[in-house]
Amino acid sequence: MQDSNYSWPIEPKYKVAEHDKYGIRQNHYVLFKQRAHSGFDITADIGTEVHPIMSGTVLLAEFDGTTTEGFDAFNDGYGNKVEILNDDGRRVVYGHLREFFVKPGDKVKKEDVIGITGSSGGSRVPHLHLEIRKENTEETGLDYTINPLDVLPKINLEELNKEFILEPYASLWRKMVSNNPWDFTKNDVTYSESKEYIR
Ligand SMILES: [Zn+2]
Numbered sequence: 001m002q003d004s005n006y007s008w009p010i011e012p013k014y015k016v017a018e019h020d021k022y023g024i025r026q027n028h029y030v031l032f033k034q035r036a037h038s039g040f041d042i043t044a045d046i047g048t049e050v051h052p053i054m055s056g057t058v059l060l061a062e063f064d065g066t067t068t069e070g071f072d073a074f075n076d077g078y079g080n081k082v083e084i085l086n087d088d089g090r091r092v093v094y095g096h097l098r099e100f101f102v103k104p105g106d107k108v109k110k111e112d113v114i115g116i117t118g119s120s121g122g123s124r125v126p127h128l129h130l131e132i133r134k135e136n137t138e139e140t141g142l143d144y145t146i147n148p149l150d151v152l153p154k155i156n157l158e159e160l161n162k163e164f165i166l167e168p169y170a171s172l173w174r175k176m177v178s179n180n181p182w183d184f185t186k187n188d189v190t191y192s193e194s195k196e197y198i199r
Pocket residue numbers: 037039040041128129130
């Protein structure tokens with residue numbers, strides 16, 4: 001295992017919501033029902049520079065609006081995403097970017113900036129979706145991925161206490177980090193139908 005060679009793609013600083021974690025979500029904020037989450041979400045200011053967690057080769061850099069359950073393409077999927085084949089053989093997805101700065105075939109190292117964070121695709125609070133696949137596969141889902149927290153350098157997520165304040169996103173964020181983290185509805189995501197807010 002080369003897990004100790006990984007580093008965080010951005011520095012986490014905001015409180016972590018249950019919705020951010022790898023595994024089963026009780027209430028997904030686009031679909032409003034239980035659904036698996038195959039990555040870890042790092043809430044971030046729009047425009048935060050994203051680095052690869054390990055050196056590797058860019059496989060994809062594109063807008064992915066793959067729709068799952070009836071939303072239009074601009075409201076679902078990974079949005080602007082970069083997929084990198086790590087030098088250790090795992091494929092990593094960096095999703096919901098505002099912009100990406102790499103193209104397929106590029107060799108990247110940890111110190112490179114592959115893109116900047118945003119809220120494109122199926123995102124309602126600006127964040128980086130980090131997904132680590134067990135191997136070089138196009139398949140997503142819990143069977144094909146690992147929990148990023150199991151392989152990234154350990155940090156105490158409980159100590160992250162900064163409040164995310166950028167509206168209109170912050171109202172939903174506050175509900176997700178409250179004591180009732182699944183207690184939100186479509187009414188709390190009033191901008192979900194408007195392309196104006198999705199990037
Ligand atoms: Zn995610």
